[in-house]
Amino acid sequence: MSKTLDAFKNGKAFIPFLTAGDPDADATVSYILAMADAGADLVEVGIPFSDPTAEGPVIQEADAKALAGGMTVSGSFEIVERVRKVKPDLPIAFMTYINPVFKYKGAAYEEALKEGQVPDEEPEPYVPFFKRCEEDGVDALILADVPFEEQEEVRQVADRYGVDLISMVSPTSRDRIRKIAEDPRGFIYVVSSMGVTGVRSDLKSDAVRDMVSIIRETNPAARCAVGFGISTPDQAKQMAALSDGAIVGSAVLRKIHAGSGPDEVAAYVRSMKEAVTGS
Amino acid sequence: MGTKGRFGEFGGQYITETLMNALDELEQAYNSAKEDPDFQAEFHRYLKEYANRPSLLYYAEKMSRDLGGAKIYLKREDLNHTGAHKINNCLGQALLAKRMGKTRLIAETGAGQHGVATATVAALLDLECDVYMGRLDMERQALNVYRMELLGARVHGVSSGTGTLKDAVNEAMRVWSEECATTHYCIGSTMGPYPFPTMVRDFQSVISKEAREQILSKESRLPDAVLACVGGGSNAMGMFYNFIDDPDVRLIGCEAAGEGADTPRTAATMNTGSVGIFHGMKSIFCQNEEGQIAPVYSISAGLDYPGIGPEHAYLGTSGRAAYVPVTDEEAVRAFEYLAKEEGIICAIESAHALAHAMKLAPRMGRDQIMIVCLSGRGDKDVAAIARYRGHDLHE
Incomplete structure (x- = not known):
């Protein structure tokens, strides 16, 4: 049973993002635990990809570092397994690109390959990934390069294993928002601005307000969290006031890249959670 | 599986939500241009009298x-x-960009041939032009970099990844997702999300x-x-x-x-x-x-x-x-x-x-x-x- 929507049961949600394996797996586990203790309502864990076309420079750097350090899809699952032992109830989502999900063949297949055996048959695409999500307690998946029109082949497998395939809407979605909002899984990821991920000094409330109002008109039960460009408590407060929560990625990674330890990142998360709670 | 732009199981539109509207707009513009005798006549006139076909x-x-x-x-x-053959596609896409009211072309380039062809049609049709090129390729093809600049384009070096063609595509996609309201991404090959593979093939x-x-x-x-x-x-x-x-x-x-x-x-x-x-x-x-x-x-x-x-x-x-x-x-x-x-x-x-x-x-x-x-x-x-x-x- 997916815990994605539990993220919204403590009022407005604060959702931090970080990249698995940046700077290494142990650090990622420590950061996630610290953020959960500081009030993060859901943690998004990025599975690094070689060519993250939707990301700005900060997450690009994080992906490159994580891959250079040997992080893999299985390694990202292992991080979640370790977190789960301590935090059984924390909602966790993966965020990545479709190719690593499409190509993932599961730990047993990988072991066989390592021992030089070539398994007879390749598993059905997406099944090993979502099966492992179910086993390790990954509640949701966000794929930056799968728009609504291409979701079907992924979503039917995700549904089978009780994993929420999150949909995004953006300022250019216009008429498409209605069909996206009709039957969403988990929450709807509202992309605040045009372009790629990264910190922005000016966030435009109007576009977000419009998107959220179309979503709510179409589907009053839908939950919306706003991401892209948010870094300060004021921005988080502003965006959460218009929706059900705020998602922050690049700003968290900037702290990690600047050498902040789990305590400092936790202090930041606490200030952001306080800001969205008061919104 | 989405149904648009499939060749058997291949193709599709695996792209960020932000770009879907731009792809829909492009598809509609292309389908209407394909059936428009005036567009086709103009395209073929440029192919003949400008590109030497x-x-x-x-x-x-x-x-x-x-x-x-x-x-x-x-x-x-x-x-x-x-x-090179690249001009065929660039003329088609630039005319389409004009038709959609775009004021700027962006392009990726590897050897520089597509960048040069894009810069050329941009000069011809009064469009702004920015070309993304891997750092390594800029060294390998220094002459083409200068050629693009002569034609009035801005060439942006891409250092991420391997500093080659795929990284140039990544960067052009990122820029496009920010500025697709005013900018057309003139993809240089039969690749990318639908309608590009079909459209580029038709022009070629x-x-x-x-x-x-x-x-x-x-x-x-x-x-x-x-x-x-x-x-x-x-x-x-x-x-x-x-x-x-x-x-x-x-x-x-x-x-x-x-x-x-x-x-x-x-x-x-x-x-x-x-x-x-x-x-x-x-x-x-x-x-x-x-x-x-x-x-x-x-x-x-x-x-x-x-x-x-x-x-x-x-x-x-x-x-x-x-x-x-x-x-x-x-x-x-x-x-x-x-x-x-x-x-x-x-x-x-x-x-x-x-x-x-x-x-x-x-x-x-x-x-x-x-x-x-x-x-x-x-x-x-x-x-x-x-x-x-x-x-x-x-x-």
Whole structure:
């Protein structure tokens, strides 16, 4: 049973993002635990990809570092397994690109390959990934390069294993928002601005307000969290006031890249959670 | 699976939500332009009077005699304005961009040929132009960088990843997702999300439309084989398209094997890659077991791409076309051979197709015919080939 929507049961949600394996797996586990203790309502864990076309420079750097350090899809699952032992109830989502999900063949297949055996048959695409999500307690998946029109082949497998395939809407979605909002899984990821991920000094409330109002008109039960460009408590407060929560990625990674330890990142998360709670 | 733009299981629109509206807008604009006689007339007028079409179909008699087999015809895309087939597609897309009210073109480029062609049509049609190019490619093709600047374009170096063509595509997509309201992304090959693979193929299909008429008029019959080099696959799709329904015409795509398809220093996607989803399309990619896109290598900056257009993936897996690997060394030898034998200095990309033609022609009968697409001219490659041969020559 997916815990994605539990993220919204403590009022407005604060959702931090970080990249698995940046700077290494142990650090990622420590950061996630610290953020959960500081009030993060859901943690998004990025599975690094070689060519993250939707990301700005900060997450690009994080992906490159994580891959250079040997992080893999299985390694990202292992991080979640370790977190789960301590935090059984924390909602966790993966965020990545479709190719690593499409190509993932599961730990047993990988072991066989390592021992030089070539398994007879390749598993059905997406099944090993979502099966492992179910086993390790990954509640949701966000794929930056799968728009609504291409979701079907992924979503039917995700549904089978009780994993929420999150949909995004953006300022250019216009008429498409209605069909996206009709039957969403988990929450709807509202992309605040045009372009790629990264910190922005000016966030435009109007576009977000419009998107959220179309979503709510179409589907009053839908939950919306706003991401892209948010870094300060004021921005988080502003965006959460218009929706059900705020998602922050690049700003968290900037702290990690600047050498902040789990305590400092936790202090930041606490200030952001306080800001969205008061919104 | 989405239904739009599929070639069998390949193709589709795997792109960020932010760009979906721009793709819908492009699809509608393209479908209406395709049916609009005024658009088509304007496009064909530019092809004829500006790009120098139709390109010649030249019987390489000396080379055919020397190789002692099939009659070899060269489809001379190298004689087009800007020196390659890329101009066909750029004229089409730039006219479409104008029609959509866009004021700027952005493009990725590898060897610089597509960047030059985009900068050229931008100058011609009064559009702003920004070209994204891998840092490594900017060094390999310094002359083309200056050429683009002469034409009024801004060239942006891309240092991320491997600093080559795929990274230039990544960056162009990022920029497009910020500015798609005013900007058209003029993709240079039959790749990316729908409608690009279909649209670029249509603009390039003039190559095989002409070649088919030309060979029928010269030989009163169709060729036995048609060859073209393949990176993303635009000159090959253009060269194959009007022969696809002629089952007796063999279609052969020649991939850049770099130091060898059995080495890691290769870009031979169809021969070494596997099915994946990247850059907006389901297709075949060079990648590791984990789905991370592999760094690829070829002496040719234009073929140095880890994927291939979805229609090629379909033609290849369905058996309609064959895709063969050609190494750097074989391509360089073909480059030198054509210069000495026929007095034509072709692009190192095109030399990959020629190298396979040199292997295949002697195994064919003297009554058989092959057409090789000479996709571009080789001025841009002279210094790099000299260096490959150990001469200390820099532009």
